[in-house]
Amino acid sequence: MKDLGRRLAGxxxxxxxxxxxxxxxxxxxxxxxxxxxxxxxxxxxxxxxxRVYLKRHSFKxxxxxxxxIYRIAINLCFSHLKRKRTETVPLDEVAYxxxxxxxxxxxxxxxxxxxxxxxxxxxxxxxxAVFVLRFYEKLSFKEIAEVMKTSVGGAKANYHFAxxxxxxxxxxx
Amino acid sequence: VSTLKRDRHPxxxxxxxxxxxxxxxxxxxxxxEHLKTCDRCSTxxxxxxxxxxxxxxxxxxxxxxxxxxxxxAKARRSDxxxxxxxxxxxxxxxxxxxxxxxxxLLMPAQQELDQIDLIMADMTTQELIESVGEDVGYETVLxxxxxxxxSLEDYYQGETVYDFIETLSRAEQEQLVVEIKKIMGSDxxxxxxxxxWGC
Numbered sequence: 001m002k003d004l005g006r007r008l009a010g011x012x013x014x015x016x017x018x019x020x021x022x023x024x025x026x027x028x029x030x031x032x033x034x035x036x037x038x039x040x041x042x043x044x045x046x047x048x049x050x051r052v053y054l055k056r057h058s059f060k061x062x063x064x065x066x067x068x069i070y071r072i073a074i075n076l077c078f079s080h081l082k083r084k085r086t087e088t089v090p091l092d093e094v095a096y097x098x099x100x101x102x103x104x105x106x107x108x109x110x111x112x113x114x115x116x117x118x119x120x121x122x123x124x125x126x127x128x129a130v131f132v133l134r135f136y137e138k139l140s141f142k143e144i145a146e147v148m149k150t151s152v153g154g155a156k157a158n159y160h161f162a163x164x165x166x167x168x169x170x171x172x173x
Numbered sequence: 174v175s176t177l178k179r180d181r182h183p184x185x186x187x188x189x190x191x192x193x194x195x196x197x198x199x200x201x202x203x204x205x206e207h208l209k210t211c212d213r214c215s216t217x218x219x220x221x222x223x224x225x226x227x228x229x230x231x232x233x234x235x236x237x238x239x240x241x242x243x244x245x246a247k248a249r250r251s252d253x254x255x256x257x258x259x260x261x262x263x264x265x266x267x268x269x270x271x272x273x274x275x276x277x278l279l280m281p282a283q284q285e286l287d288q289i290d291l292i293m294a295d296m297t298t299q300e301l302i303e304s305v306g307e308d309v310g311y312e313t314v315l316x317x318x319x320x321x322x323x324s325l326e327d328y329y330q331g332e333t334v335y336d337f338i339e340t341l342s343r344a345e346q347e348q349l350v351v352e353i354k355k356i357m358g359s360d361x362x363x364x365x366x367x368x369x370w371g372c
Contacts, residue, residue: 020245028241029233038234049248109230116231134193135228141195160186163193167224 005068008052009059016056020049023066026137027073033132034077034125035084036117044080048073063146070139070147074129081125119169123162130155131162182214183207192221 004022007015027048032041051072059068120128126148133139133147134155144155183191183204190196191204208215 016248017245020241020248024241024244028236032233033231038236042236042240046244046247046251049244050251053248112227112230113232116228119228120231135225136231156186160189163189163221163224164185166228167220170220170224170227 005059005061005065008056008065009061011057016053019052019065019069023069024049026066027069030070030073030132030137031077033120033136034074034128035080036121040080044073044076047076051076067143067146070133071149074133074147077129078125119166122169123165127158127162127165130158131166134159182211185217188214188218189221192218192225 004015004018008019024045028041028045031044031048032038035041035044048069052069055072059065063071120131123131130144130148133144134141139147141152141155141159144159145152148155148158150158187196187200187204191201196204204214208218
């Protein structure tokens with residue numbers, strides 16, 4: 001991985017192709033889970049890799065390539081969220097809809113996915129990013145701290161706040 | 174979590190870490206013992222497990238393979254197209270930048286680029302924002318993704334202003350100097366400066 005970073009910073013075009021190939025799907029997943037919109041996430045992924053290409057010479061190798069790319073993605077998503085007005089679903093409605101019906105029929109699963117998205121959308125941007133990186137991307141808190149430029153304790157605290165908020169939203173009282 | 178004690182309820186965060194599976198074996202065993210006799214914490218852990226189960230249903234939509242296949246090429250093209258517009262619409266401003274412009278105007282050509290280092294090398298983007306009183310990011314106008322404001326606070330947080338300059342190629346840096354000279358030389362009225370620098 002360090003070798004990829006060195007080659008990327010050195011202007012190796014093949015290293016850039018490799019970076020895109022290796023990380024673009026993960027970056028799309030992160031962007032989608034933060035923005036909750038497929039087209040916006042695709043636009044964001046393209047912007048992320050445009051920035052990676054533009055800034056590749058300034059990659060200093062203090063962090064791994066993927067935490068550097070995640071940081072670019074998270075920062076661009078934050079900028080985007082600042083400009084975007086999102087409608088949040090009232091907490092009571094989410095809890096009610098989760099409580100109604102326990103079957104796993106396809107329609108129910110589809111509705112569940114929709115609700116999960118709406119639950120995640122209610123999180124403040126920073127908590128949302130930390131939650132996505134930890135819960136879905138399985139990054140360690142140390143890695144999340146690197147991505148978010150915060151402390152390990154700060155990353156953990158944001159994760160705990162997010163989980164507790166989502167638990168209450170899911171009807172956990 | 175070495176502070177876990179058998180004689181108290183675990184903290185909320187400790188129970189979350191327990192369900193998350195990030196506790197040490199020792200701490201995990203302490204909590205397991207506690208849960209055997211504590212309805213309150215057991216109920217809380219069950220609600221966490223249910224929440225995690227619900228959240229695990231989130232799914233990322235399928236995207237056509239062609240999108241990823243051409244991503245690298247698109248990124249290169251967007252970079253080329255955006256390069257000039259980034260230079261023409263930067264809103265880096267404030268006293269430091271004005272000083273920079275004045276120096277550029279006064280310095281012999283061969284020393285101009287070196288001055289960028291001298292003036293900006295140690296100034297962080299945050300210091301620039303504070304000294305100017307606003308975020309002086311720059312606008313990108315990419316044909317494929319639409320216009321976008323790249324905020325210094327968000328994107329270059331913790332980095333120096335020089336990090337921004339550094340993202341430009343040598344040719345772009347030289348052209349930036351030419352553009353600054355052109356604008357300052359052809360029209361030095363305040364309205365022109367306001368448009369260019371956005372402040």
